[in-house]
Amino acid sequence: MDVTPSTPHDEPRGSKRKAEESVFSPQPPKRIKALDQDVVNKIAAGEIIVAPMHALKELIENAVDAGSTSIEILAKDGGLKLLQITDNGYGINRDDLPILCERFTTSKLKTFEDLTSIGTYGFRGEALASISHIAHLSITTKTADSSCAWRAHYGNGQLVPAKPGQTSDPRPIAGRGGTQITVEDLFYNIPSRQKAFRSPSEEYTKILNVVGRYAIHCAGVAFSCKKHGDSALSISTPSNASTIDCIRQIHGSAVANELIDFTASDQKWGFSASGKASNANYHVKKTTLLLFINHRSVESTAIKKAIEQTYSTFLPKGGHPFVYLSLDIDPQRVDVNVHPTKREVNFLNEDEIIESICQAINVKLTSVDTSRTFATQTLLPGARTSLASTPNKQPDPRKPVQKQPSSGTPKPLESNFVRTDPSVRKITSMISHTGGGPSNPPSITYAVSPRETTHCRLTTIKELRREVRDSMHSSLTEILASHTYVGLVDPCRRIAAIQGGVKLFLVDYGMICNEYFYQLGLTDFGNFGTIKLEPPLDMRSLVEIGVQFERAKAIDTGIEWNEIADTVTAQIIARRAMLHEYFQMDISESGKLSTLPLLTKGYTPSLKKLPRFLMRLGPCVNWTEEKACFHTFLRELAAFYTPQQLPKDVERDMGMSLDEEQGIQGAASTHDEMAASLEHILFPAFKARLIGTRDMLQGVVEVADLKGLYKVFERC
Numbered sequence: 069m070d071v072t073p074s075t076p077h078d079e080p081r082g083s084k085r086k087a088e089e090s091v092f093s094p095q096p097p098k099r100i101k102a103l104d105q106d107v108v109n110k111i112a113a114g115e116i117i118v119a120p121m122h123a124l125k126e127l128i129e130n131a132v133d134a135g136s137t138s139i140e141i142l143a144k145d146g147g148l149k150l151l152q153i154t155d156n157g158y159g160i161n162r163d164d165l166p167i168l169c170e171r172f173t174t175s176k177l178k179t180f181e182d183l184t185s186i187g188t189y190g191f192r193g194e195a196l197a198s199i200s201h202i203a204h205l206s207i208t209t210k211t212a213d214s215s216c217a218w219r220a221h222y223g224n225g226q227l228v229p230a231k232p233g234q235t236s237d238p239r240p241i242a243g244r245g246g247t248q249i250t251v252e253d254l255f256y257n258i259p260s261r262q263k264a265f266r267s268p269s270e271e272y273t274k275i276l277n278v279v280g281r282y283a284i285h286c287a288g289v290a291f292s293c294k295k296h297g298d299s300a301l302s303i304s305t306p307s308n309a310s311t312i313d314c315i316r317q318i319h320g321s322a323v324a325n326e327l328i329d330f331t332a333s334d335q336k337w338g339f340s341a342s343g344k345a346s347n348a349n350y351h352v353k354k355t356t357l358l359l360f361i362n363h364r365s366v367e368s369t370a371i372k373k374a375i376e377q378t379y380s381t382f383l384p385k386g387g388h389p390f391v392y393l394s395l396d397i398d399p400q401r402v403d404v405n406v407h408p409t410k411r412e413v414n415f416l417n418e419d420e421i422i423e424s425i426c427q428a429i430n431v432k433l434t435s436v437d438t439s440r441t442f443a444t445q446t447l448l449p450g451a452r453t454s455l456a457s458t459p460n461k462q463p464d465p466r467k468p469v470q471k472q473p474s475s476g477t478p479k480p481l482e483s484n485f486v487r488t489d490p491s492v493r494k495i496t497s498m499i500s501h502t503g504g505g506p507s508n509p510p511s512i513t514y515a516v517s518p519r520e521t522t523h524c525r526l527t528t529i530k531e532l533r534r535e536v537r538d539s540m541h542s543s544l545t546e547i548l549a550s551h552t553y554v555g556l557v558d559p560c561r562r563i564a565a566i567q568g569g570v571k572l573f574l575v576d577y578g579m580i581c582n583e584y585f586y587q588l589g590l591t592d593f594g595n596f597g598t599i600k601l602e603p604p605l606d607m608r609s610l611v612e613i614g615v616q617f618e619r620a621k622a623i624d625t626g627i628e629w630n631e632i633a634d635t636v637t638a639q640i641i642a643r644r645a646m647l648h649e650y651f652q653m654d655i656s657e658s659g660k661l662s663t664l665p666l667l668t669k670g671y672t673p674s675l676k677k678l679p680r681f682l683m684r685l686g687p688c689v690n691w692t693e694e695k696a697c698f699h700t701f702l703r704e705l706a707a708f709y710t711p712q713q714l715p716k717d718v719e720r721d722m723g724m725s726l727d728e729e730q731g732i733q734g735a736a737s738t739h740d741e742m743a744a745s746l747e748h749i750l751f752p753a754f755k756a757r758l759i760g761t762r763d764m765l766q767g768v769v770e771v772a773d774l775k776g777l778y779k780v781f782e783r784c
Contacts, residue, residue, distance in 0.1 A: 116194055116195065116198040117195075117198050117199060117202060117254075119265070119271060119274065120143070120146060120147025120148060120151055120254055120271050120274070120275060121147070121271070121274040121275050121277070121278050123147070123151060123195075123199055123203075123251060123254065124141065124143075124147065124151060124153065124275055124278055124279070125278050125365065126195035126196075126199075127151075127153045127195070127249055127251075128141075128153065128278070128279070128282050129364075130195065130196075131153060131155035131157055131247070132282070132286055132289065133157075134155060134157030134158045134159070134246075134247065135157050135158055136155035136156055136157035136246065136289060137156060137288060137289055137290065137307050138155065138156050138289070138290045138307065139153065139154070139155045139289060139290070139291050139292075140153070140154045140155075140292050140293075141153050141275070141279055141291075141292065141293040141294075142154075142293075142294060142296055143272055143275055143293070143294075143295060143296060144295070144296035144297070145268040145296075146265070146267070146268030146269065146270065146271025146272040146275070147251075147254065147271055147272065147275055148253075148254050148255065148262070148265065148268060148271065149252070149253065149254075149296075150250070150251070150252055150296055151250075151251040151252075151254065151275075152248065152249070152250045152251070153248070153249050154246065154247075154248040154249075155246045155247055155248075156244070156245055156246040157246050157247060158211060158212070159209045159210050159211035159212070159214070159245060159246055159247055160207070160209040160211070160247060161211060162214065162218050162238065165207070165209075165218060165220045165227070165238045166227055168196060168207065168220070168222070169196045169197050169199075169200040169205065169222040169225045169226070170197060170225050170226075171194055171197040171225060173197075196222075196249075197225050199251055199254075200222040200223060200224060200225050200226075201224055201225060202254065202255050202256070202257060202258060202261075203251045203252060203253055203254040203255070203256065204221075204223065204251075204252040204253050204256070205221070205222040205223070205249070205250070205251055205252075206219065206220070206221045206222070206230075206249075206250045206252075207219070207220050207222070207247065207248070207249050207250075208241065208243050208247070208248040208250075209243075209246070209247040209248070210243050210244065210245050210246065210247075211245070212245060216240040216241065216242065216243070217240070217241050217242065217243025217244070218238040218239070218240055218241070219238060219239055219241050219243075220238040220239075221236070272295060275293065276293060276302055276303060278365075279291055279293045279303050280303060280318040280319075281358050281360075281365050282365065283303060283305045283314050283317075283318060284311060284314045284315055284318065284358060284392060285358070285360050285363065285365070285392075285394065287311070288307055288308075289307060290305060290306050290307040291303060291304070291305050292304045292305075303317070303318060304317070305317055305318075311344065311392070312324055312327065312344070315327065315344070315392065319356070319390070322350065323346055323350055323390045326346050326347050326349050326350035327344040327345065327346060327347070327390075328344065328345055328346075328347050328432050328433070328436055329342070329343075329344055329432075330342070330343060330344075330345055330428045330429050330431075330432045331428065332424045332425050332427070332428035334420075334421075334424055337416075337417045337420050337421050337424070338397060338398035338401050338416075338417075339395060339396065339397045339398070339401075339421050339424075340395075340396050341393060341394065341395045341396070341421075341424075341425050341428070342393075342394055343391065343392045343393040343394055344391075344392045345375075345389060345390070345391045345392075345429055345432070345433075346389045346390040346391070347433065347436055348382040348383060348433065348436075350389070350390065351383045351384065351387030351388060351389065352387070352388055352389075352390070353386065353387075353388065354388055355372060355375070355376055355388040355389060355390075355391075356388075356389075356390040356391070357371070357372050357375065357391050357393070358391070358392040358393065359371060359372075359393050359395070360393070360394045360395065361395045361397060361402065361413055361415070362395070362396060362397060362399065362402060362413075363394070363396075364413070366413050370418060370422060371393070371422055371425070374422045374423075374425075374426050375389065375391055375425075375426060375429065376388065376389075377426075378426045378429055378430050378433075379429075379433075381546055381550075382433050391429075393425070395421075395425075397415050397421070401415050401416040401417070402414070402415045402416075403415070427542055430542040431540075431542055434542065434545070521595050522594050522595060524593045524594050526593075526694075526698075528694050528695035528698055529590060529593050529698060531695065532590055532695065532698065532699055533590050533591075536587055536590065536759060536761065537759070539761040539762050539763065540759050540760065540761060540762075541760050541761060541762045541764070541765060543760075544760030544761075544764060544765060544768060545758075545759055545760040546568075547566075547568035547569075547573070547760070547768075548580075548754050548755065548758050548760050549755055549758075550568065550569075550755070551566040551567060551568045551573075551751070551754075551755065552566065552567040552568075553566055553746070553747050553751045553752075554566055554567055554572070555743075555747070556742070556743045556746060556747075557574060559713070559714040559739055559742055559743075560713060560714055560715070561576075561713070562576055562577050562578035562711065562713055563575070563576060563577070564577045564746060564751075565771075566751070570773065570774035570775060571770055571772065571773050571774070572770070572771050572772040572773075573768055573769065573770055573771065574768075574769045574771050575767060575768050575769075576767035576768075577711070577746060577750070577751075578710055578711065578713070579764060579766075579767035580754065580758070580764060580767060581706075581709070581710045581711060581750060582706045582707060582710045583706070583758070583761060583763075583764055584706075584750070584753065584754055584757070584758045585667055585668075585705065585706035585709040585710065586702050586703060586705075586706040587757070587758065587759060588667050588668070588757065589667065589702040589705055589706065590702065591757070592667070593650065593698075594649070594650050596651060596652045596665040596666055596667065597652070597665070597666030597667075597669065598652045598654075598663040598664070598665065598666055599663060599664040599665070599666050599672065600662065600663050601661060601662055601663065601664065604656070604660040604661060604662040605660070605661045605662075605678075606659060606660060606661075607637055607640065607641075607655065607659045607660065607661045607682060608633060608634075608637045608659050610661070610678060610679045610682050610683075611632075611633045611636050611637050611679065611682050611683050611686075612633040612679075613679035614679035614680045614681075614682060614683025614684070615629060615632050615633050615636075615683055617679065617680055617683075618680070618683065632683075632686070633683075635686060636682070636683055636685065636686030636687075637659055639685075639686050639691070640655065640682070640685055640686070641655060641657065641659055643691065644656075644657075650698075651665045651701070651705070652664075652665045652666075653665060661682075664678075665705065667705075667709055668709075668749065668750075668753060670749050671709075671745055671749045671750065673708055673709045673710075674711070674712050676712070677708055677712060678708070681704060681705075681707070681708040684704055685701070685704060688700060688704055689701050689704060711742055711745070711746070711750075714738060714739060714742065
């Protein structure tokens with residue numbers, strides 16, 4: 069075989085040629101021409117009717133607009149071969165049939181301004197026109213005043229004869245009141261669209277989804293849907309069925325038995341919402357959101373994400389809820405003409421409305437989240453467990469716990485890590501403390517009240533408790549209920565740091581303690597423990613100390629300070645029976661104070677504040693009205709229990725006297741006791757019993773967000 073060697077002048081394979089060497093001659097620019105009207109109509113029809121489910125959605129909305137109380141759907145091959153809907157509505161007049169399938173012919177809209185107050189499903193007049201351009205369409209209709217029904221066939225928006233050689237005019241036939249629309253051979257003239265569908269069964273599932281949505285929402289309308297050739301109905305809901313019954317029929321009893329009702333409204337944003345949502349006992353792998361805005365089935369990614377975020381604190385990881393939401397918004401605030409299939413709508417104040425709806429769902433979930441249901445699995449025969457083999461063996465806390473090998477679960481992002489394990493060592497644990505925890509004065513002992521627990525039936529206390537619940541802030545309550553205590557930041561300004569999720573907050577623990585002890589006083593009203601004072605203290609002397617303290621700070625010199633101590637003491641002694649019954653304060657006739665109410669075991673208020681507390685019971689408590697009396701007294705008691713502000717740290721000096729040295733040592737000891745009480749007693753108690761109110765928001769400041777910090781470092 070002879071092989072011709074290549075020369076340097078030969079071009080390598082795949083080399084580019086110059087433009088002038090190209091064999092293609094330059095083409096002149098193409099002229100712009102108007103499309104044929106038939107092409108325009110088919111393009112528009114392909115945008116509006118994307119799948120059989122979209123055609124069915126338009127037909128169902130037309131039937132509901134016509135006042136139907138019964139709608140029957142029949143489908144063959146997923147609606148591609150046959151899609152038929154029959155209703156008992158008003159019907160269509162014989163004179164309107166010739167223009168019924170022309171584009172932009174409608175009875176629901178006259179001027180463009182009517183869109184701002186549209187109250188029906190349809191308004192453009194494109195549904196039937198679009199269907200007639202991509203399918204064989206026939207309509208049978210009868211009005212109440214008509215003596216017979218009329219049947220008409222349509223193609224490309226015009227009347228066509230049923231068979232060749234026949235007239236295209238509607239012909240009279242026998243029929244019942246209402247309208248029957250038959251769509252055959254959908255997308256017969258768009259082969260590429262037909263090939264895009266995976267299977268008829270998948271399209272039929274989508275049809276059932278559309279029918280199920282409207283069956284749940286449209287009260288008073290009976291729906292039925294079945295596959296052609298089947299005797300059994302896939303969906304059947306009577307007209308008198310409730311929303312819960314329809315959900316049970318379509319989605320099953322598992323979700324219907326775990327639904328809670330919720331409502332939200334705000335005249336400022338012009339909306340009202342109602343619906344049903346699953347509680348914490350139900351969760352699935354994918355969120356099911358049945359959203360209707362002004363009775364129109366739509367989709368909203370923003371609403372769906374917000375609801376999923378709301379449920380994230382109640383459901384396990386990977387769990388998603390079921391929510392049916394009917395949102396009514398002022399029509400002037402809604403733009404319904406933003407999507408060809410009307411799948412999406414735009415409305416004003418979207419963020420505020422979504423926040424109100426999620427807050428209503430959150431409040432309902434919080435109120436019913438008192439118990440959980442867990443599924444259990446029976447052990448197979450012969451299975452052995454570690455508990456059965458070693459029933460009495462307890463883990464040794466001195467031995468480190470061995471971590472189990474990874475199960476292959478993908479590692480979450482570091483920006484989502486939340487440290488909530490109390491066994492993780494903190495920085496403060498490396499600092500040695502002289503005291504092991506909060507200490508109590510040696511002259512105070514705890515005593516258990518001999519009487520049984522009583523249930524408070526006072527209307528005034530119930531009203532005060534209701535006021536606290538009404539002022540609850542859901543997000544703040546969740547943060548306090550799941551927070552991790554970080555440490556004491558500034559005892560002079562009473563500031564501590566807590567971690568909530570992946571966020572760091574600085575909180576005014578003085579404000580939080582005051583609200584906590586007030587709520588505790590309402591919750592345990594009449595059932596307080598007692599702090600026994602040995603020996604009893606002279607109340608007149610204590611009040612006098614409080615008066616002197618206030619006198620030193622007072623500016624007005626016209627007050628008779630010498631009479632205040634006697635007046636306040638006499639006022640308290642006169643009400644000692646009530647104070648003993650409700651607040652466990654034992655006061656003798658001679659004015660000896662022997663017990664104080666105990667709100668939290670393990671924590672004792674500073675007795676330095678006792679003189680001021682007793683002095684303020686005179687002028688700051690309304691003793692004349694029952695509700696005001698309990699409210700003001702509990703507020704003063706909460707202020708007495710609130711940790712006091714500590715003075716600024718004073719550095720030691722070499723020339724300092726012994727008394728000054730002991731004073732600094734006492735201040736350091738008080739600081740350690742305060743930090744221990746906050747970490748081991750008060751903040752754990754907040755997680756269990758404190759309701760975050762809106763007034764407490766001014767005492768909570770977010771200072772860091774882990775996700776935000778990661779974004780900052782990514783930019784660097």
